[in-house]
Amino acid sequence: MHESSLVEFTLNAVEDKAASMNIKKVTLIHLTCGKMRGAIPQLMNEAFRLLTPARPMFHGAVLEMEETPIIAKCRACNSQHEIEEFHDITCPACGGKEYDIISGEELRIDYFEGE
């Protein structure tokens, strides 16, 4: 349900930036959201559909969201592997148990398109 807040923060930030560049209409917004952040693409789109009618700058705009996987780097052997579930995590290369997360925590507005 935090998707509606994430979309609202996105619209606020893009609106400010677009206004500062004298852009009247935004046609596309591209986000990158790491899987760690629990933003569900369908719910992000639903929130976008519900929140944009009240904001004329975004009428007809499209939201694109790229999801990035959670990638762990093993502290023992430095190999990288994807984490599907945070249970009994073991490095597939060396069996190490300690790791650092190096990707999957993004919550970023990459770019937008407007006219």
Place this chain on the structure above:
Amino acid sequence: MKILFEQDILQENAHQAELNKSAFGDTLVINIIGSPGCGKTTLLEKTIDALAGELNIGIIEGDIYTAKDADRISHHQVPVIQCNTAGGCHLSAEIIAKATAELNAGALDILIIENVGNLVCPAEFDLGEDHKVAVLSVVEGDDKPAKYPLLFQEAGMIIINKCDFLELTNFNMDSAIADLRGLNENAPIIQMAAYKDDGLEPWFQWLRDEVKSKRNRADA
């Protein structure tokens, strides 16, 4: 026209959280997060009863609707503000800024914020707190850290509550702690049964220590 932006979605919230941090001064600020019914409000009541004699405590209650939690807290003679999010599943830095101004939070030793009951959304939003405290009750199941990793990764303290129910559940403490340690190697983990006044002292001591270290940091 394509405009490269490369901005964090939550930058506006992060900016307000930084302003909140300044407004908090040397007051220790704790953001308590956990599922509905995990025992957050009971933990607060016990904490107030134990520490209000030695520390100035203020409370911000976050709920979607009603002032039931603030009513409970108000019986304990500490300042409390209820924030209703009217459908929102989490508190934001902006909501806390308004509540903080009313509470005169800078004059407190500890400000405890009880976030909206939810394991997912509140973890995303920095309020300017010193620590997030994750509360997990054993009746929710030992798989919750693995299912909701962000909160347990971000927490500065993890409380496993309702341990008096352990024998009535299939909660595997070793498995839960192993998952928690995989996510968060540093946060203390305290097992307690808050309602039964069992195992609370390490939590109280942690708060006392954190109040001191916040003051020392502010004085330095």
